Amino acid sequence: MCGIAGIFNFDSEPVNRELLTRMTRVLSHRGPDDEEVCAWGNIGFGHRRLSIIDLSERGKQPMSNEDGTVWITYNGEIYNHLALRDELRKKGHLYRSQTDTETIIHLYEEEGPGCLEYLDGEFAFSIWDANKKVIFSARDRLGVKPFYYHISDARFIFASEIKAILPHPRLTRKIDLQALSHYLSFSVSPAPLTFFKDIFKLEAGHYLLVGGDGKIVKRQYWDCMPGPKIKCSEAEAIEAIRFKLEGSIRARLMSDVPFGVFLSGGLDSSTNVAFMSRSMAEPVKTFNVAIEGNYEYDESYFAESVSRNFHAEYNSIRINFEDFRGLFNNLAYYTDEPLCDYACIPNFYLAKLARQKGVSVIQVGEGNDELFCGYRSYAAILNLIKFYYPLPSLIKMPVFNLSRFILGKKMHYTVSRAARNQDVFLGGSYLFSEEEKVSLFKKSLNLKGMVTSEAYVSGIYRNLLSKFPQASPLDKMIYLDLKVRLPELLLMRADKMTMANSVEARLPFLDYQLVEYALRLPDNLKFFRNQTKYIFKKSLEGILPKEVIYQPKKGFAGSPLNMFGAEFQGYLKQTYKNTQPLLAEWFDTDNFKERLNFNRARMNFREGSKVWSLFSLMLWLERFLK
Template sequence: MCGITGIYSTRGAVSPGLISAMTDAIIHRGPDDGGFFCDGPIAIGNRRLAIIDLSPGGHQPMAFTEGDMWMVYNGEVYNFIELRAELRAKGYQFNTQSDTEVVLKAFHAWGTDAFTRLRGMYAVAIWDKRTQTLTLARDPFGIKPLYIAQCGDDIVFGSELKSLRLHPEFPKELNASALSFYLSHMYVPEPHSIYAKVERLPQGHWMKLGPNGRTTGKFYNPEPPAAASKRSYGETVEELVHVMEESVKAHLVADVPVGVFLSGGVDSSIVVAMMRRAGVDNIKTFTIGFEGAFASYDERQYANIIAKHFQTDHQEIVVQPSIVSLLEDRLIQKFDEPFANPAALIADVLSEFTRSKVTVALSGVGADEFFAGYPRYQGMLIMDQFRRVPGWMIEAAQKALSAMPKSPDRRNWIERARRLFNATNVPASSRYEALTRFTGDLQVNSLMNPDIAQRVDGTSVLPGITTSDGHLLEQLLQLDRETYLPGDLLTYTDRASMTHSLEVRTPFCDIVVDKFARTVPANYKIRRNELKFILKDGFKTIVPPEVMFRPKKGFSVPIGEWLLGPLKPMLHDLLSIENLNKQYYIEPKRAREILTAFEAGEHQYAFLLWAILIFLLWDSRINSIS
């Protein structure tokens, strides 16, 4: 695991001083080693966190034997031993035990087809001196980040925006559509960034930069939703357990200690169970407990059930955090873009604690997007059936719900029903976006400076959804795997862990698991209103049932209480007329109206104010001074 950065210039030689500074900016991602390489129009840099082959032989940038190809690489490839054997059979020789050397020589042997053979998480940059071509690539699920910016005559790339912003011509114009989506969803969707001229290389894609310009290609093309599998339910469960055991075992390859985040939920419990089945004797599990404002979200009792059942070396950290210090020190300073999912705060604290004991941790992230773990999937399936309900009945329900009191809790049954009925008569893509918004029916563009709002692209940033082919659920899962998973969950997993030099691996985000999950019929994933049914039912004899079948709780923090309590002084300072008039993006009068309404009892605005607060902090602490 590492961090990478680089420059491809059309104006001539690149400054060694610039690439050195860009590399040093991400030293937290790789404190064990670092280096950079310059060659005419190219400069690439790397910071290394040694995980596989701890010797100096894994130093990057790494050169091919003849020195005609150089690479920097962030991530892990779990099938590197098999690939190395295949390459040896083709005549390649190896000087290290690292997966880095295997990736480099695989590209030399197969070109971009090499990426179709890699099983793992990665962002890679390879410079071919023979063709004067730079190739960038990113793993199939976007586990590892890779930003790309056009800075004058240079194309600059890297694992984090903090490296790119060091370029003297970094383009700071904001992406109006990304800002609009952020205000309503609390994250910036892939492949966009908060900046108009900065993008993220899409998951499962490569990009070539060279004398012939820029070309891109998609190397990960999973099969479309298949017809119902011919396997019986029992056979499907048997294969599920085998696939998960094999995936977890593959994700254990390392030359350093490996642990696991244990939340006490279904997904992390399955990872622990599969570690035990894979033969790990001393499983180190890590859990965070809460006191104070977070106390109602403490799930240590369930984590302890799993730890005791599988006899793990279980360690807990109990925190009574100050939300003000968490916000300033962790969420704002460590994220390069506005990011408002409060779960990132907890991931940061847990990662810091875990890193004091191990260098690698497994996580259950991704299970919901592969096996249908969110209530909104049920909502979409229900709304699809509403097409058969007479219009007058829909209108009556909408009218009744509009008269009911509003709540800041998106899990409140009235709020869920309101979102369902209000989104009934709109296209499927817009319907799903409505279900995932934190702002209800409010048009967030009205909160933006009119000059910014008029630049918002009227089309949805989410891929299209149809309801005519019988695969609605699989389309929803794929949509979340392309947007919410990489843009939100994997983003905060990467930033929160790598800021503490901890590598987090996600066995559910795996090409073998993905291939299998696509063959599992929808009625195995959701059955009798039970989400992730096959996961829970399939592992009920392996994992204690009191954990497997307890209601999904999620992490819903008291945003409204924070804004009315410890964050109130900060909120009033940032949303003062004086401060709002100093910035360009948020429309002052409308923001003040929302604040006044919230403090008068309209608590449905809590998440919107939270998103505005994060954005204004980011703009003043990061964007305006970079």
């Protein structure tokens, strides 16, 4: 994994190499091993290298084809590059290195943008085609690798991280109000929006073509669309899952440097260890983090047990509030935008531990809960649809009124939407409702023309149903999370926190062929007899201990509530004081401040996450706009 950056001036103004070098050096944490900047008149590419495959000088980027007419700056890994290399060689292409980078170049020469259909991996790249005078940029199917860009009448600028675009003198730091509003609801700004008004994310499964006249074409080449359900027995599904998963994990062992795995002790990370141990001659290096005092969510017992069971080299670290506070000042810098995910911090320390132990490539478990219905929220919605929807109207309202006392605020809100025949699932990290946001924003703020987050979700559901009308409620929930929460929150957490420590994260559960298969599995193989991830758990029987497979889901690093003590309250107050003049531009500061007050004994996970989201927002304002 690496860091990429580039500038394309449409007015033929030569690229300022010193500026491009500064942009590229902002990404030094993504690529500590090498740096190169190339410019060809009004075009310039920069690259920071984290050497993983072919550690020699031949692997340096930007890299070109044989005659220098096609250049690439690339971040990621292509796991089928050796098979593609053989085919391309037969067509006369010459290779100068053992890298997967050259394969992308030659495949582009053969197929143009169609090359994306052949790539199996995680990537973000830009290619300069000197003959066609066009830059071709792409992001992988699921959005594992980030790609940010600015486009105007005068120029196209791109980079792996937003902060590498900001040094350009033509850019101003203005907040995007629509992104801010969506963040409060979704815990992240959904693509293509970012918190910066003139900087965008390239959506997962999309590519850009940018010509010298400034014309930009954006197209989708893949979507996480469910299809007609596969007719198969449990035994057939188990065999297919094992085969595809083992192949995906084995492919992601491709590396010329030391390898490891993040092991929480939960099902997904333990699955990584089990299959990695089958394919590695040396012991698997496992890395676990636990939070002091967070005993309810501590899975280190299972992590140690799994490590012993597979003769792995177990490494662990325990962190406390001082460790959290030690990262607060830099958290927003590493994430570029507010990410309302408390787990960013333990992920950071896990990656730091791995790097200290000499490991620079890590397998992680993100994505599996979405594919196989692993979330309790999915189960709750499915049960609501099964038992509440069929009730007569006369009974629905009394049940709705009782839900506040029996189920808590979050499910009461969900039941209220069901009672009004509205979409009940608005995302796995949905926090502030539209009504709550209205009370937070200051009354004089012009919200005319803003898209509500509920309307945004409805648009995603409409797109799904227009292409696959028979989509089930579970299909809809999975599709929504694969479009918003997974690529822009969970995958950016994995990318930004590992890359902050110069560690590459690989995600075997997001092999696109495994994803496509999982999306077509019948719902009753994913959620059966109130068992989440039913068929996936069955497929691990005989491979993992049953106590690991069927342990209650705890969630990585647990709950933000663990940090909500007097020290954190004091830190919140000081951060509010530091950012209050900035907050006043958009918020009713009295209501905002009131939202920061909490009663730890009476606070649930969702209310704690709301406090954390506002805290993350303040950290970002302090870092980027103050």
